[in-house]
Amino acid sequence: MSDRRKIIIDCDPGHDDAVAIMLAARNPKIELLGITTVRGNQTLEKVTKNALNICQYLGIDVPVCQGLGEAIVRKSPPVEERVHGDSGLDGPVFDPLTKQLDPRHAVDFIIETVLNADSPVTLVPTGPLSNIAMAIKKEPRILENIDEIVLMGGAYQHGNVTAAAEFNIYADAEAAHVVFSCGRRVVMMGLDLTRQALCYPEIVERMEKVKTRAGKLFVDLMKFFCMTQKRTFGWEGGPLHDPTTIAYLIDPSCIETKDMYSEIDITGGPSHGRTNCDFFNLMKDKEMNSKVAVKLDVEKFWDIVEDNLRLYDSI
Numbered sequence: 001m002s003d004r005r006k007i008i009i010d011c012d013p014g015h016d017d018a019v020a021i022m023l024a025a026r027n028p029k030i031e032l033l034g035i036t037t038v039r040g041n042q043t044l045e046k047v048t049k050n051a052l053n054i055c056q057y058l059g060i061d062v063p064v065c066q067g068l069g070e071a072i073v074r075k076s077p078p079v080e081e082r083v084h085g086d087s088g089l090d091g092p093v094f095d096p097l098t099k100q101l102d103p104r105h106a107v108d109f110i111i112e113t114v115l116n117a118d119s120p121v122t123l124v125p126t127g128p129l130s131n132i133a134m135a136i137k138k139e140p141r142i143l144e145n146i147d148e149i150v151l152m153g154g155a156y157q158h159g160n161v162t163a164a165a166e167f168n169i170y171a172d173a174e175a176a177h178v179v180f181s182c183g184r185r186v187v188m189m190g191l192d193l194t195r196q197a198l199c200y201p202e203i204v205e206r207m208e209k210v211k212t213r214a215g216k217l218f219v220d221l222m223k224f225f226c227m228t229q230k231r232t233f234g235w236e237g238g239p240l241h242d243p244t245t246i247a248y249l250i251d252p253s254c255i256e257t258k259d260m261y262s263e264i265d266i267t268g269g270p271s272h273g274r275t276n277c278d279f280f281n282l283m284k285d286k287e288m289n290s291k292v293a294v295k296l297d298v299e300k301f302w303d304i305v306e307d308n309l310r311l312y313d314s315i
């Protein structure tokens with residue numbers, strides 16, 4: 001039995017999702033069991049094609065399974081092409097796609113893989129939580145073999161899709177409610193943390209020196225991502241949200257977390273989709289169901305990124 005940490009990444013690539021995959025796929029501490037896709041940054045078809053392209057380009061030989069194309073209750077919000085472009089992964093130019101989609105639905109892949117794993121699996125969602133919620137509801141027994149759910153989503157301060165809510169949670173708030181109340185610990189990389197992982201042009205220049213396929217893909221992705229962050233928000237450097245989940249798995253000392261009770265607002269009002277995180281432990285009767293990330297060791301984070309980009313084939 002391997003002592004590597006077994007994970008499944010459930011994602012909506014997405015430039016930052018792509019970097020999360022890069023960090024996970026070759027790291028010796030991690031066993032990437034598979035990648036599942038969900039509608040978020042772009043349509044299900046586009047994010048799935050992107051996941052296949054990322055794996056094909058980097059030689060990542062894991063199953064890619066397609067999941068839900070819509071939220072489980074409400075209509076999904078619009079896709080985010082302002083940031084990720086029409087393809088959802090604008091910037092890089094990929095060879096014709098030959099990697100085949102695994103025929104299993106993402107929900108069935110998650111259930112089958114978790115139930116059959118010989119040690120607990122960590123779920124790493126970096127998109128809306130539709131697939132995760134459906135897997136839990138369809139087969140609750142998977143919870144017995146899930147050690148924790150390390151996700152990018154939420155914010156205990158300011159949102160990014162409404163004043164109150166962050167995109168991944170807002171996009172399927174009812175699914176997020178299922179996940180945060182499922183009884184397994186949620187390690188939440190919210191915007192409060194990920195807004196400390198700013199990919200400035202000098203970071204891109206630093207990674208341009210990494211002469212591997214992953215280094216090149218990172219640069220091609222981030223040149224587009226930096227351009228859209230500047231064009232859309234006026235920022236010199238955009239928050240690289242999703243890779244913080246993998247950095248936490250690789251070296252948890254790079255991220256300070258605080259135990260809290262967290263719940264999702266699913267009331268449909270102005271704060272719908274907000275992660276209400278009890279930062280000051282006011283609700284004493286509530287069990288602390290989450291570790292909420294509060295502080296990033298920025299230098300250590302970018303070192304982790306560079307170190308893992310170097311694990312790929314030279315160019």
Ligand code: RIB
Binds near residue numbers: 016167168
């Ligand atoms: O709010 C940021 C999150 O939404 C990131 O995961 C990004 O990729 C999008 O999915």
Ligand code: CA
Binds near residue numbers: 012041127
């Ligand atoms: Ca994402």
